[in-house]
Amino acid sequence: MMNVLGGSEMALLRGGISAAELRQQVIADNIANVDTPGFKRSEVLFEELLASRLGNQAGAKLELKRTHEKHIPAGKGKGVVRPQLVTDANTMMNNNGNNVDIDREMALLAKNQLRYNAMIQQLNHKISMLRIGIEGR
Amino acid sequence: MRLNDGFEASASALTAQRLRMDVIASNIANAETSRGRYVNGRWEPYARKMVVLEPVRKTFTELLESKLSGRGSRTAGVKAARIVEDSSPPRLVYNPTHPDADENGYVRMPNVDILKEMVDMISATRSYEANVTALNASKAMFTKALEIGRHS
Numbered sequence: 001m002m003n004v005l006g007g008s009e010m011a012l013l014r015g016g017i018s019a020a021e022l023r024q025q026v027i028a029d030n031i032a033n034v035d036t037p038g039f040k041r042s043e044v045l046f047e048e049l050l051a052s053r054l055g056n057q058a059g060a061k062l063e064l065k066r067t068h069e070k071h072i073p074a075g076k077g078k079g080v081v082r083p084q085l086v087t088d089a090n091t092m093m094n095n096n097g098n099n100v101d102i103d104r105e106m107a108l109l110a111k112n113q114l115r116y117n118a119m120i121q122q123l124n125h126k127i128s129m130l131r132i133g134i135e136g137r
Numbered sequence: 138m139r140l141n142d143g144f145e146a147s148a149s150a151l152t153a154q155r156l157r158m159d160v161i162a163s164n165i166a167n168a169e170t171s172r173g174r175y176v177n178g179r180w181e182p183y184a185r186k187m188v189v190l191e192p193v194r195k196t197f198t199e200l201l202e203s204k205l206s207g208r209g210s211r212t213a214g215v216k217a218a219r220i221v222e223d224s225s226p227p228r229l230v231y232n233p234t235h236p237d238a239d240e241n242g243y244v245r246m247p248n249v250d251i252l253k254e255m256v257d258m259i260s261a262t263r264s265y266e267a268n269v270t271a272l273n274a275s276k277a278m279f280t281k282a283l284e285i286g287r288h289s
Contacts, residue, residue, distance in 0.1 A: 123285055
């Protein structure tokens, strides 16, 4: 059966959009706590995990699709890449133990927003292609 | 909803920075107030006030759910934990004709340093602006998400 709506491209875009939303929340939290003594910033790892899953590293490959969960998996991946939250607990930016660099956070915020917009545009393009396919015009 | 958490984090920070501004305004307004409090038959000068900020810890349920689903951050914004008074000694100003002067002619003035307050005020303003930017970014992303699948 052809998987029109739930293809891998859609799943990747969905994962990327959801990671960008999580990152937006984490950056907003970092910026909110820019004056809080002892606060440690967090960040979201997604693109790095996806790149390693997609085979930029030697030996790591996307998992093959299985039609039954008891089939032997091929490839190193464990299915969907999920965003990972890491806290940077070992650095210091200010005298009060806070390590939020406001300039960096604002840059990351802008970058995340552009990336999000790009992914939404990609998704919209995909949907409009589907629409052309369905309506034939 | 994840973007809403971003909204809440930014909104809580806006509230906290506004409170900081209010406290700074109170400090500057009372920079010359020699009668802040009446203690044991004697006027104490106004004491400089400071806002203590701390991250909002999630409740146990929220933390458990975010751990089980493997998403979500540890904290959700910032809050003003309390307002503390600066315990440094008051400024002594020689002014024997002042009604609150002691037997040596010194008046105890608040320990407010205008320069310090101005610097704090700039810091609070800038943090407020940064949070407004973050809030606008969340809003723009939300609006963009509403455009998914719309006819163009």
